[in-house]
Amino acid sequence: MSVATLLLARDEVERLLTPDACISAVEDAFRRLALGQVPPPGILGMHADEGSFHVKAGFLALDRPYFAAKLNANFPHNASRHGLPTIQGAVILSDAGNGVPLAIVDSISITALRTAAATAVAAKYLAQQEVGTALVCGCGGQAAAQIRALLCVRKPRRILAYDQDARKAAAFAILLAKESAIPIEPAQDLAGAVGQSEIVVTCTTARRFFVTTEMVRPGTFIAAVGADNEDKQEIDPYLMAQATVVTDLTEQACRIGDLHHAIAAETMTADKVHAELAEVVSGTKRGRASADEIVVFDSTGTGLQDVAAAIAVYRSALNAGAGTRFTFS
Numbered sequence: 001m002s003v004a005t006l007l008l009a010r011d012e013v014e015r016l017l018t019p020d021a022c023i024s025a026v027e028d029a030f031r032r033l034a035l036g037q038v039p040p041p042g043i044l045g046m047h048a049d050e051g052s053f054h055v056k057a058g059f060l061a062l063d064r065p066y067f068a069a070k071l072n073a074n075f076p077h078n079a080s081r082h083g084l085p086t087i088q089g090a091v092i093l094s095d096a097g098n099g100v101p102l103a104i105v106d107s108i109s110i111t112a113l114r115t116a117a118a119t120a121v122a123a124k125y126l127a128q129q130e131v132g133t134a135l136v137c138g139c140g141g142q143a144a145a146q147i148r149a150l151l152c153v154r155k156p157r158r159i160l161a162y163d164q165d166a167r168k169a170a171a172f173a174i175l176l177a178k179e180s181a182i183p184i185e186p187a188q189d190l191a192g193a194v195g196q197s198e199i200v201v202t203c204t205t206a207r208r209f210f211v212t213t214e215m216v217r218p219g220t221f222i223a224a225v226g227a228d229n230e231d232k233q234e235i236d237p238y239l240m241a242q243a244t245v246v247t248d249l250t251e252q253a254c255r256i257g258d259l260h261h262a263i264a265a266e267t268m269t270a271d272k273v274h275a276e277l278a279e280v281v282s283g284t285k286r287g288r289a290s291a292d293e294i295v296v297f298d299s300t301g302t303g304l305q306d307v308a309a310a311i312a313v314y315r316s317a318l319n320a321g322a323g324t325r326f327t328f329s
Helices: 010-016 019-034 078-082 107-126 143-150 166-177 190-196 237-242 250-256 258-264 277-282 303-320
Strands: 005-008 042-047 052-061 065-074 087-095 101-106 133-137 158-162 184-186 199-202 221-224 244-247 295-298 324-326
Touching: 005 010, 005 303, 010 101, 010 107, 010 303, 019 107, 019 143, 019 277, 019 303, 042 250, 052 303, 065 107, 065 303, 087 107, 087 303, 101 107, 101 303, 107 143, 107 221, 107 277, 107 295, 107 303, 133 143, 133 190, 143 166, 143 199, 158 166, 158 190, 166 184, 237 258, 237 295, 244 250, 244 277, 250 258, 258 295
Parallel strands: 005 101, 133 158, 133 199, 158 184, 199 221, 221 295, 244 295
Antiparallel strands: 005 324, 042 052, 052 065, 065 087, 087 101
16 A cells, blocks of 8 residues: 655745744754653764755654654755855655655755744744844845744844845845845954844854854843854854854764854863753753853754654645645655
């Protein structure tokens, strides 16, 4: 007997999986990880000449046991050279009880939504309650999802947008201002923008850190999102050493995150990491300790987030009768 698999395109994922729903799914998944209800997710990465591929996979048991594996290609020069997205790929969601493939889902949308959801979960526990200014660094495909998710848990009075391409930052600010009641302004002075902000989100393809110790004001929460392979870096290793560091997965961040670079620079060691996000969400480890504490969330992206988001959008699609059904046989 063949079972139909659901194919979900990017626009369907974006329509069916709201930021609130994705945040809830990702937060619950991290809590279950801390409680030992799911095994740690896995990752495999390989480099190509102009980019890289990685596979992230994880289990999650809800109404049934699920498994998801996401294959992502990351080619930073795609936009300028080929007119293609930087990140492309697919998520395969399977029934972990019998191996049946339940859905094949566009990974661009899943990656953006679940990464932003992790930032929002971390901000919920680690950012100050009152936020005057939030800054997003890097106005590419991830930035809009980051802002939309962040606004679900914090309400800054204004948002700054910075990009090395000032035109991209200006266009991003105009686009997001249309859907938000919060003023969004392009920023040309990175150091000044960081210094004004209580929340800083970095989602770039940088290979050299650009947020330095002297830029950051006391009490800042930094979500370092861009370093998802060993060659990418956004945060000064000395800032990592001075801040309270929370990772999505410490073992993974030691290999591919900004933590990896801090360890390589010998400014800190893995045992200096305060907590994993799962521990903070579950209450096993504390969140923010004081108004002056600088907290860095080293977000490398996990298969646990992918399976949580894929389950959420799969269920939503079934309820809405959405997607295209097909069989391999």
